[in-house]
Amino acid sequence: MELNFKPILTVPPDRCREALTFGLPVAHAAYRVGGGPHLFRANMPVSARGGLMGLDCAGFDGRGQPEAFCQEVMRECAARGFTGLLCDFEGRPFPLLEEVLRRLSALFRNRGWPIYVTEPYGGCCETVRVLISSALSGGSLTQRLSEATERYGKDRVVLAVERVAEDFYLPSPDGQGRPLTRQALRQTLEERSPSVFFSSELCAHYFTYMSRENGAHFILFDDAGSIRKKLQVAARLGIRQAVLSYPQVDDLLEELLA
Structure with missing residues (x-):
């Protein structure tokens, strides 16, 4: 650009x-x-x-x-x-x-x-x-x-x-996510191979996944x-x-x- x-x-x-x-x-x-x-x-x-x-x-x-x-x-x-x-x-x-x-x-x-x-x-x-x-x-x-x-x-x-690189538990009533390091984000993408979407409102990428330990997650990242x-x-x-x-x-x- x-x-x-x-x-x-x-x-x-x-x-x-x-x-x-x-x-x-x-x-x-x-x-x-x-x-x-x-x-x-x-x-x-x-x-x-x-x-x-x-x-x-x-x-x-x-x-x-x-x-x-x-x-x-x-x-x-x-x-x-x-x-x-x-x-x-x-x-x-x-x-x-x-x-x-x-x-x-x-x-x-x-x-x-x-x-x-x-x-x-x-x-x-x-x-x-x-x-x-x-x-x-x-x-x-x-x-x-x-x-x-x-x-x-x-x-x-x-x-x-x-x-941005944050992991939100779903539901997330307070809108607060857990910050992710670059390595942690990269590892999650490699392990989960999720479908990644783009939010035109937030101008950020996102995906969701399920964990057996703690349920649904929403990942937002740039x-x-x-x-x-x-x-x-x-x-x-x-x-x-x-x-x-x-x-x-x-x-x-x-x-x-x-």
Whole structure:
């Protein structure tokens, strides 16, 4: 598939060099909001420069003042040549982080740098770009993205591709599946030789099988073809940006970019 845009790859520090060989923009997932708050950084190759700062907030307690933290972010961006920020913030939004994003948004906007945020933080200011996950266990990806573009505007919506591989017991009242490793999925396909179908609503492959031990199973999974479909759905809705996790798609990238 020939893309009319270059997706961003989120990459941990130890995979940085190999990810850069694909020539795509990279968000370095090496940063964390720590207590204070202060900017914590994992070990990164000295040569890792350019791209975006990838920031999470795992373990942050939500307390502190925003000024010093914003200064730390700006200094690190200057030192590493970063020209954007991708915030992988999970859980309920912290008011402090919303204020941090508002302040950084004003500083970044003057430089023409984008800020990407998870959906709980999408309303903090009108200039951030909002990551909408592609992973669904029900409903429709088209409807999900359409609702997001109506709420935020298509220029602010970014498809966050999450490679799915889950095993659901049937019935599944809570819609929660058990994550499968690539090896486990491959082994199940080889052992069961099931008939595999494609859900146009979820943009994912699926099959079912029966187990003597625990009954009926429903397996939902992605490959290069289903990820390509997700990107096409987004493009039809006018969404021109996407983010992929390099560790999730490292075995599929060559096919996706061919």
